Amino acid sequence: MADALAGTLSAGWACKSVYQDDTSRYAAIALTAVLTGVAAQGSDTGKGQALVDQFCAEAQGSADQIVSKLNTIFGNAVAEAVLGDLSKQLAAVGAAADVVKCSCKSEQTTIGLGSEAGNCLEEALCWGQEQLGWQSCGKCEVRPPVRAVCAAIPESCRKIHFKEWSKHAECQGIGGAGSIFSPSSKGFYKDTYDRYGVSIVETGDGTLVVTDPGQYACHSGISYCSCPKPMVPKWSQVANPGSGDNKYVFSCDCPKGTHPGKLTSDNISECLCDDTNQVASFGFAPFGMCPPPACPAGQTRLGGDKNSPCVTPCSDKSQGMAFDGSCCDPAQMSNCGECCAPDTVPNVKTGSCEPRPKPPK
Secondary structure, rough: HHHHHHHEEEEEEOOHHHHHHHHHHHHHHHHHHHHHHHHHEEEEEEOOOHHHHHHHHHHOOHHHHHHHHHHHHHHHHHHHHHHHHHHHHHHHOOOOOHHHHHHHHHHHHHHHHOOOHHHHHHHHHHHHHHHOOOOOOHHHOOOOOOOOOOOOOOOHOOOOOOOHHHHHHHOOOOOOOOOOEEEEOOOOEEEEOOEEEEEEEEOOOOOOOOOOOOOOOOOOOOOOEEEOOOOHHHHHHHHOOOOOOOOEEEEOOOOEEEEEEEEEOOOOOEEEEEOOOOOOOOOOOOOOOOOOOOOOOOOOOOOOOOOOOOOOOOOOOEEEEEOOOOOOOOHEOOOOOEEOOOOEEOOOOOEEEEOOOOOOO
């Protein structure tokens, strides 16, 4: 108890000037959390505590030099996991060496985490992790899965560079809050450190995309998007300012012959037929997902296909209409839907018209 308390007081004195500024305080807490984690779990290059002690003995100079030392001593695995956020924190600090001194003293104190003094430090570290957006130390209830926003990307937006989307009304909101992102152009992704992942499942009904928040489940939870057939699953690059990494957003695009409409309750786009602007039918549709456009008043379409002509119905309701729109006595219509000429008659066996038999002499 006495040793732990002495360590805490020593760390507190070393951190006195650092904790007077929010930026340096957050940087010190972040670095302490990193050093404590490495000491407990080791790294990809050797034993954890020995490496922490080496870093504390050798880390001096500017923020860049200190970050370089972190990379050199702890290896790429730790560097990739923490240096992105920590580099920004240290770069904003004027006296980075003081931050290192404070963090190293604090890390030594974690040996006594079972004591009252250690508990105080543990609470401070957890508070710092939460302030920095890291995983919370406390227990939490993971929220239930939620539908992600997977709106279709209009064709006009695909012709515009993704960094310019925000300047065009029809492209705004694409890749925004509620969307599913991946650093992979194919979507599937699994972070080595269990911080985030994207899974893709192909089913008979379509494509299911699910995010795995990993260790951040307390903060973000699971989100998913169900893209039904015949809609098209698509990963499109979006702007990622301040980072050299690629970033792709998932969308459930409308199939050929349709274009996006309003967002549905499933957070996917309603698909409208290009010719009619009517909602496409993705269920049972004997004449296709897009019905043919309506004929002019007084006319009717010969078939369900949109390329079938619109014709005026027969004025004599006792007559039948052939496939070419002509009208005739049903007795003069062949099995193939052709009105036979007056000097011909339908042949029920061949389905064609043949010369009318001459009366016997």
